[in-house]
Amino acid sequence: MATPGKTTRSRAVLRVGLIVLFVIAQAAGRPGFGLSGRGLAVASLTLAVAVTVAAGVLPVDREGTPRRVVLGIPVKILSLCLAAVASVVLIEVADASSPAIAALLFVVGAAAVRHPPRHSVPVAVVALVGLLVGGAASGDMAQDLSLCLSVCSAYLIMHTIALRRATRKAEAREAVLAERARIAREIHDILAHSLSAQIVHLEGARLLLRADRAGEALERVDRARELAKNGLEEARRAVAALREDLPPLPVALRALAGEFGTATGRECAVEVSGPERRLPPETELAIVRTAQEAITNVRRHAPGSPALVRLGFRDGACELEVVNPASEVPGTPGGGYGLVGMRERAELLGGTLEAGESDGGFRVRLRVPA
Template sequence: MILEPGRPTPLRSAATLAWLPVILVASFLSQPRLPFTVLVIGGAVLASLGWVVLSAKPERPGWLLPAGLVTLSAGGCLMVAQAREWVTPIAFCFVAVVTAGTRLRWTWALALTLATIAALIPAVAPREPSGALLLGLAMVTVLMLGMARRDRFRRAEERELAEASETRATEEHARAAALAERARIARDVHDVLAHSLSALAVQLQGARLMLQRDGAAADTIAQVERAQRLATEGLAEARRAIHALRSGPIDLPSGLAALAADHPGATLDVAADLPELTPEARETVVRTAQEALSNARKHAPGAPVRIRLARAGEGARLEVTDVTGARPEPGTGGYGLVGMAERAALVGARLDAGPTEDGWRVSLTIP
């Protein structure tokens, strides 16, 4: 029955309601004045009730708005009938008709219009015979205006739906392109970097065995072992990167738990009241923790590391703290910190990394 969806804003409702006392005061003070009879007061009460319902524009229950429009029109007709000529309260009838054309199905709107005309003609026709024709034309005109307004709302809604559908299609296309690009990068990393690191680790293992066989110096063997360990860790990092590129959205607790399990001496503390983060933000948290743990393995192997994810206002904060020795300053030891900072900036987060009293801490704050 009701065609135009949505509730009005409080400001619009208040503005609509503010016109009610204006029309009522004008009805009793303007010329010709209405008599203070029981029927006139009753009509004013009915019109006021209908106007209050109109200002609220309720959607539920479905009968309330049509009943309010009928009440509004009936109150206006009753007041006009007591004056038996054109008076200010006829505005209630016009408002009821135009709102019916906007909000109700055309059959209900037409029925209300015809009923209003039929109720008003006996009041205005006897003194002004041409008033009946004028009244009918005026009522039909405002009905058509209301229906035109309804059609304009409908076209605007259809445009919004079309734009939303186009936006979703564009986003899906962009998401598909991003997934295809991630798959390509994963293939390149697997085919080039992972294979090269795997071959390097095998070659270093062979070189270590040959040095041990030939009785090489202990420090030489230690350097080769360290190189082999770094190659093995690099291979593990490459495999994790490939998995990340090919996997879907990251689950924060399980993703951090997997990183902590792969790092000896790491402890994990995840708060239970974390806010809902976007997939990009969740991935940033996990990748930052992964890079921080990788740095800890390089600069302080075997040192205890604490991973803590807690709520920070409406966002979240990740802290990875380890007990380390000296660390390179940002910008002098590779692109790990630079990459973390760039990833944080993409989601509007803040990254802080620096020494503590007994180690090193990486802090990521997501708003």
């Protein structure tokens, strides 16, 4: 992959090559260079165009240093304006030679693609005014009007290219920011859910040990260990999602169901309907995280109850449903912030999440476009 420094040097070499090619072409044309009269004028104007174009397009400013300005106008813009004037005069002196016309169009195009309109428009205006004045002085307005049309076309084409480049850069920047936000959200979910709970249990264990209640303290440590283990699994899932190598949804859901059965001794069935297919990584991760949160809530708020996970692949959508019957044993009260986070995650994907009592139990239903 080319580094920015190498790319800049390559572009500079290309521009120098174009300038040298212009000088050679103008010298080989008619009238060519000379030591007196018209030949001397052509040589002087060609040198002036080459120098001003070089000053306007070559990267003479060092990175990190402010751009040089004169009377509030960047030096490069002044150089391109002078290059436009010299090119127009060269066109008149050299009888509209092709190298001189190409130089004028290059100057206007370079200004349009490299600078904002407030700086590039004056360069185009200088070129147009110079052509009109030259045409009026020579009495051949038809040729100069044709050149004016070419200048306008060159400016519009290069300005459009500049707008497209700016749009692509903005889209790339937005994509990077969105990816950073997604990574931050994953890290937050892992830390907030796992580490905060571990701190609570470890603090409780510390207090119990001070009170010589070793048995209860050991139970707290075991809970903290389980939370740390679950947090590590969540971190692995997040890394897998960021690397886009998550296992298929049915496999991931059956793994969660297996963890539920191991921890509670209760059944957690997984039913899959519809033609199975892979979904975008962020969509699959949202479905897995919603199932994980819902199953965790069954363990927390309905201890002793089994759970049922349904995954349905529909046309243009994917549905997840986690249901459980009511428990005869009171569960741990909670504020439901996990489901709030899952609802926000679903809305970011353009989906919906519903959670509430259903048929004497509890149901969480997620639907996302896919």
